[in-house]
Amino acid sequence: MLIIVRLAGEIGIKSPRSRANFEYSLINNIKNVINVKNAKIDQGYIILDVEGDYNKLNKIFGISSYSPADVISFSSLKDISEYVRNKYSEVVKGKKFAIRVKRTGKHNFTSLDAAKVIGSTLYPYSSGVDLENPDVEIFVDIRQDYAYVYDKVFHGPQGLPIGTTGKTVVLFSGGFDSPVATWMMMKRGALVILLNFKLGGEIHKNTVIEEAKILSEWNSGHKIRIFFVDGIKVLTSLTKVNSYIRVITLKRIMYRTAETLAKEINAYSITTGESLSQVSSQTMKNLFVTEYNINIPIFRPLIGFDKQEIIELSRKIGTYEYSSKMPEYCAISSKSTTSAKLEEVIKAEEEANIDYKKLIEEAEIVEI
Numbered sequence: 001m002l003i004i005v006r007l008a009g010e011i012g013i014k015s016p017r018s019r020a021n022f023e024y025s026l027i028n029n030i031k032n033v034i035n036v037k038n039a040k041i042d043q044g045y046i047i048l049d050v051e052g053d054y055n056k057l058n059k060i061f062g063i064s065s066y067s068p069a070d071v072i073s074f075s076s077l078k079d080i081s082e083y084v085r086n087k088y089s090e091v092v093k094g095k096k097f098a099i100r101v102k103r104t105g106k107h108n109f110t111s112l113d114a115a116k117v118i119g120s121t122l123y124p125y126s127s128g129v130d131l132e133n134p135d136v137e138i139f140v141d142i143r144q145d146y147a148y149v150y151d152k153v154f155h156g157p158q159g160l161p162i163g164t165t166g167k168t169v170v171l172f173s174g175g176f177d178s179p180v181a182t183w184m185m186m187k188r189g190a191l192v193i194l195l196n197f198k199l200g201g202e203i204h205k206n207t208v209i210e211e212a213k214i215l216s217e218w219n220s221g222h223k224i225r226i227f228f229v230d231g232i233k234v235l236t237s238l239t240k241v242n243s244y245i246r247v248i249t250l251k252r253i254m255y256r257t258a259e260t261l262a263k264e265i266n267a268y269s270i271t272t273g274e275s276l277s278q279v280s281s282q283t284m285k286n287l288f289v290t291e292y293n294i295n296i297p298i299f300r301p302l303i304g305f306d307k308q309e310i311i312e313l314s315r316k317i318g319t320y321e322y323s324s325k326m327p328e329y330c331a332i333s334s335k336s337t338t339s340a341k342l343e344e345v346i347k348a349e350e351e352a353n354i355d356y357k358k359l360i361e362e363a364e365i366v367e368i
């Protein structure tokens, strides 16, 4: 079966060289997920020859939309009209229809001429034409001496092909926010590596794994690696820290661990699910203290999102069900300050004396 894949808008306006890279990666990602016998590029479209189910295209980033289509060669408009009549005369019975034509190449007719000729051939079999609100829409994309004919346009998730924009280490708690932040980075083409501080034993770990499985449906066939760090051990080293700054100190340790891991695996950023002032550890002052002297970009794709917006996205992504069961493991102190003092937190971090490399070496790694 032939499928037309339209690239997400942004890819179309890139320079020819980087556009070719994006197209190449997108084709490989598609091949990871569905059975493609042949793939080629045709003026802004990727044309796939596919065997079996193609629905998984709806979760491949970099795709704007896709349509199962027929390709026909023609020498006159009559050839196209007859093809459309044979294919659609039964389909439009008792229905209103519209013909949508797009044309590239040199022809002795315009798109409008073509729509009129094809439409009038089909008209006698139908209940008439309705360009505003048709029951059946038939698309004819005319190229020089051939045309794609189709009647369905399925939406893709937009974004950029995964693997085209770099690796990021995601601080992944498994609550609502970090899975959504992960998805946002995947949408922008990043390869994600998850880092979890296991604070709630096997239940915590299993929930994280289930969420990663859902996210992997959006990951264009790439593997997701999860590093599980012993969070309880880290927490034990913070028992002497004043409870007002314990969460911030733990967060700094998380950032440091993520930074160390990122440097080991050639990732160029870390990502978190923080949103400005959602909880006390996420005030601007506390974010300043948490990331002070962390020498790697920190991405917070949800910084401007309200909780409700995040929850709606988690429903769309599919992680809602698992996130909603996750206890707040980071609520390790109910007395957290909204304005931690940098010097105090740095001192607490130093006193905790964490060996970050060892923490990572001892991490359990699970690949989904």
Ligand SMILES: Nc1ncnc2c1ncn2[C@@H]1O[C@H](COP(=O)(O)OP(=O)(O)OP(=O)(O)O)[C@@H](O)[C@H]1O
Residues within 6 Å of the ligand: 170, 171, 172, 173, 174, 175, 176, 177, 178, 179, 195, 196, 197, 198, 199, 231, 254, 271, 272, 273, 274, 278, 279, 281, 282, 328, 329, 330, 331
């Ligand atoms: N146990 C953990 N392991 C790894 N990262 C964590 C952990 N807890 C928190 N984080 C990181 O810190 C961010 C903020 O966590 P916090 O607990 O303050 O807020 P939250 O709203 O509960 O976040 P989430 O919904 O992602 O759990 C998380 O989005 C995540 O990036």
